[in-house]
Amino acid sequence: MTNQNLTPLFSLGEFGLIERLTGNHTPVRPSTLKGVGDDAAMLDYGSNMVLVSTDLLIEGVHFDLTYYPLKHLGYKAVAVNLSDICAMNGTPEQITVSIALSSKFSLEAVEEIYKGIYHACQNYQVDLVGGDTTSSQIGLIISVTVLGSAQKNEVVYRNGAKENDLICVTGDLGAAYAGLLILEREKAVFKADPQMQPELEGMDYLLQRQLKPEPRYDMVKLLKEKEILPTAMIDVSDGVASDIRHIANQSNLGCVIYEDKLPIFQTTYDQLGLLKIDPTTAALNGGEDYELLFTINQNDYDKIKDHNDIHVIGYMTDPSEGYHLISKSGTKAELKAQGWDALKK
Amino acid sequence: MTNQNLTPLFSLGEFGLIERLTGNHTPVRPSTLKGVGDDAAMLDYGSNMVLVSTDLLIEGVHFDLTYYPLKHLGYKAVAVNLSDICAMNGTPEQITVSIALSSKFSLEAVEEIYKGIYHACQNYQVDLVGGDTTSSQIGLIISVTVLGSAQKNEVVYRNGAKENDLICVTGDLGAAYAGLLILEREKAVFKADPQMQPELEGMDYLLQRQLKPEPRYDMVKLLKEKEILPTAMIDVSDGVASDIRHIANQSNLGCVIYEDKLPIFQTTYDQLGLLKIDPTTAALNGGEDYELLFTINQNDYDKIKDHNDIHVIGYMTDPSEGYHLISKSGTKAELKAQGWDALKK
Numbered sequence: 001m002t003n004q005n006l007t008p009l010f011s012l013g014e015f016g017l018i019e020r021l022t023g024n025h026t027p028v029r030p031s032t033l034k035g036v037g038d039d040a041a042m043l044d045y046g047s048n049m050v051l052v053s054t055d056l057l058i059e060g061v062h063f064d065l066t067y068y069p070l071k072h073l074g075y076k077a078v079a080v081n082l083s084d085i086c087a088m089n090g091t092p093e094q095i096t097v098s099i100a101l102s103s104k105f106s107l108e109a110v111e112e113i114y115k116g117i118y119h120a121c122q123n124y125q126v127d128l129v130g131g132d133t134t135s136s137q138i139g140l141i142i143s144v145t146v147l148g149s150a151q152k153n154e155v156v157y158r159n160g161a162k163e164n165d166l167i168c169v170t171g172d173l174g175a176a177y178a179g180l181l182i183l184e185r186e187k188a189v190f191k192a193d194p195q196m197q198p199e200l201e202g203m204d205y206l207l208q209r210q211l212k213p214e215p216r217y218d219m220v221k222l223l224k225e226k227e228i229l230p231t232a233m234i235d236v237s238d239g240v241a242s243d244i245r246h247i248a249n250q251s252n253l254g255c256v257i258y259e260d261k262l263p264i265f266q267t268t269y270d271q272l273g274l275l276k277i278d279p280t281t282a283a284l285n286g287g288e289d290y291e292l293l294f295t296i297n298q299n300d301y302d303k304i305k306d307h308n309d310i311h312v313i314g315y316m317t318d319p320s321e322g323y324h325l326i327s328k329s330g331t332k333a334e335l336k337a338q339g340w341d342a343l344k345k
Numbered sequence: 346m347t348n349q350n351l352t353p354l355f356s357l358g359e360f361g362l363i364e365r366l367t368g369n370h371t372p373v374r375p376s377t378l379k380g381v382g383d384d385a386a387m388l389d390y391g392s393n394m395v396l397v398s399t400d401l402l403i404e405g406v407h408f409d410l411t412y413y414p415l416k417h418l419g420y421k422a423v424a425v426n427l428s429d430i431c432a433m434n435g436t437p438e439q440i441t442v443s444i445a446l447s448s449k450f451s452l453e454a455v456e457e458i459y460k461g462i463y464h465a466c467q468n469y470q471v472d473l474v475g476g477d478t479t480s481s482q483i484g485l486i487i488s489v490t491v492l493g494s495a496q497k498n499e500v501v502y503r504n505g506a507k508e509n510d511l512i513c514v515t516g517d518l519g520a521a522y523a524g525l526l527i528l529e530r531e532k533a534v535f536k537a538d539p540q541m542q543p544e545l546e547g548m549d550y551l552l553q554r555q556l557k558p559e560p561r562y563d564m565v566k567l568l569k570e571k572e573i574l575p576t577a578m579i580d581v582s583d584g585v586a587s588d589i590r591h592i593a594n595q596s597n598l599g600c601v602i603y604e605d606k607l608p609i610f611q612t613t614y615d616q617l618g619l620l621k622i623d624p625t626t627a628a629l630n631g632g633e634d635y636e637l638l639f640t641i642n643q644n645d646y647d648k649i650k651d652h653n654d655i656h657v658i659g660y661m662t663d664p665s666e667g668y669h670l671i672s673k674s675g676t677k678a679e680l681k682a683q684g685w686d687a688l689k690k
Contacts, residue, residue, distance in 0.1 A: 006451035006452065006453045006454070007451055007452035007453060008448075008451060008452070011452075012452060020452070020456075021455065021456065021459045021478070022459075022473065022476075025463060025466075025472075025473055027472040027474070028470055028472060029438050029439065029470070029471070029472045031438055031439070031494065032438070032439055032472040032474055034474075035439075035472055035473065035474040035475065036473065036474060036475055036476070040475065041439065041441070041474035041475045043395075043438070043439060043474070043492065045390045045391055045392075045393045045394075045395050045494060046390055046391020046392035046393045047390075047391035047392060048390045048391045049390075050388075050390050050395055050492070052439070052441060052474060052475055052490075052492065053441075053475060054441040054443050054475055054476060054477055054488070054490055055443070055477050056443035056444070056445055056477045056479055056486070056488055058445050058479060058480075058481050058482070058486070059482075060482045061445070061479060061480055061481065061482065062479070093374050093376055093377070093388070094374065094376070094377055094380075094386065094388060094397070096386070096397060096398075096399040096490060098399050098400070098401035098488055099401075100401055100403050100406070100486070103353070106351030106352055106353065107351065107352035107353070107356075107357065107365070108351045108352060109351070110366065111365075111366065114366045114367075118370060121370075125373055125374070126374070127370075127372040127373060127374045127377040127380055128367065128370055128380065128381065129372070129377055129379075129380040129381060129386035129388070129397060130380065130381055130385065130386045130397055130398060130399055131367075131381070131399060132399055132400050132401045133366070134401055134403060134406060134407070135403075135406055136403050136406065137403070137404075137405045137406065137483065137484070138482065138483050139482070141401070141403070141445070141486055143399070143401055143443055143488035145397075145399055145441060145490040147388065147395070147397065147492075149376065149390060
């Protein structure tokens with residue numbers, strides 16, 4: 001295959017490529033209610049909707065086994081998929097796991113991965129119902145598909161936000177990215193001098209956010225309890241800046257985010273400071289927080305305003321206003337998406 | 346990771362590994378009617394059952410791009426998954442496709458793969474509803490998950506065969522394997538002398554069987570029309586010898602296969618003869634035929650006996666009789682499974 005006159009894949013970016021590859025495909029099945037373009041597809045198989053989402057994780061691209069414990073990797077591979085079902089306001093029910101391994105892996109190593117997979121299954125009451133196991137020429141590949149259920153009228157898409165809706169995010173931001181930077185730093189130190197012991201004390205939370213993220217199914221249940229149906233929802237995988245732009249773009253709106261409303265833990269601030277990384281940039285663009293980012297009607301504000309783990313960080317605007325960040329000093333700047341792009345890594 | 350005292354993955358084989366990794370997992374969801382262990386999982390999401398199956402294809406392990414046209418590869422990646430739904434007697438409805446690519450691939454190359462994917466979608470009226478697109482450090486990886494539907498009482502498992510049931514297979518056997526051998530031969534010739542043109546005349550059928558297999562959804566519909574509900578069913582991916590043993594083992598029965606009943610086309614015979622490969626071995630162990638192998642009650646024999654594309658090749662026995670092949674000369678020998686094992690390649 002020569003590259004003469006051909007388009008390099010990198011020139012499109014991940015979203016551009018997906019659009020190019022799937023943009024012209026029109027579903028034909030009556031059971032396909034929603035295909036490509038949200039956190040999960042929605043299928044009508046009877047009284048309950050079926051939600052489906054899938055992820056492909058490649059060693060050296062998505063994870064680095066020099067510092068990634070195999071058990072955590074198995075857990076995370078499941079968790080990030082469950083997060084996609086949560087982002088549709090659904091209940092994760094089943095997963096399939098396909099795994100390809102090179103000969104460097106022993107059975108014991110693979111069983112460690114599966115311990116993590118089953119741990120996540122148990123924590124979220126999800127069944128492993130199938131998969132494929134094969135060899136790879138190099139490294140480890142994990143593909144997870146998740147199925148979830150939801151009542152048709154409670155599924156939340158990315159495209160339902162309305163002007164003046166409040167933008168909310170659960171939990172805190174930037175910690176997973178800080179954890180990643182710390183792991184990368186310690187790896188570099190270890191490479192330079194294998195006698196050095198890693199300095200990870202007091203960083204448990206940041207490391208856990210990177211290595212063992214939790215899908216916010218608790219929030220899906222909480223929203224239901226509080227009788228809040230978000231108008232739009234997505235999980236924070238690429239970073240709030242990129243992810244809110246998906247909601248704004250698909251809802252044909254603009255948005256304003258307030259820097260001083262971004263929920264960032266003190267330990268995240270402190271460690272990012274030592275790493276000379278701007279905490280706001282990490283919170284907006286670090287990604288892999290796997291929190292829920294959603295919009296609600298202002299009438300629902302009273303129901304969430306006293307909840308510690310839900311933060312209003314901005315609001316949706318007329319599309320002509322674009323995407324903006326109001327800084328702590330009150331300056332208005334464009335909200336740029338520098339989200340992690342798997343194809344550019 | 347050192348391998349001291351650790352178990353090499355290769356020592357278990359693919360099925361042993363799957364059993365080891367999933368054998369202790371008990372589903373907890375009421376909607377999980379059948380998990381690991383058949384061609385697809387069966388999930389109860391309301392009035393219709395949801396069938397799910399998944400496959401992971403790795404360049405250099407499952408396909409060789411030196412002779413595999415990208416469009417055919419996309420088609421086959423979908424077709425083999427649809428075949429799993431057919432093997433449950435279901436209707437394929439949706440697929441997700443995840444794809445990882447190294448930088449050697451251009452956009453045009455990826456679009457070729459998707460042309461094949463959409464061609465299969467169109468032929469079988471299936472929707473692509475999601476996926477993941479990412480980079481790989483080396484080569485091409487395709488992961489396909491398929492969802493299908495079925496009425497609960499029409500799903501056919503591997504474990505329902507009864508003693509004296511007839512063993513049937515659709516289509517013909519061994520051609521896909523013959524096609525593979527021809528492609529490997531021409532690759533070797535080309536490597537030795539790049540000026541040589543491949544000798545592929547008259548081999549269209551064999552090559553097509555290898556490069557562009559078709560799931561037998563037509564047979565699923567035919568069986569329904571004829572009001573035949575197979576007692577057990579599987580698709581022929583590893584080879585009839587291996588696949589009938591799955592049915593026999595899971596139904597706790599033995600089986601007898603007659604060599605002279607194996608449906609092998611003349612062109613398959615001829616080419617395998619030139620390649621010095623025993624046609625019976627190719628038919629039993631070549632694999633990748635993607636035909637349907639199923640058992641029926643003898644009372645249903647009259648309904649299929651005149652159909653050109655359904656062949657009775659043996660019958661199920663008491664488990665104490667084991668697995669046997671009756672040769673053309675009448676000799677009885679053990680039916681050995683030498684099916685393609687992805688982990689041993």
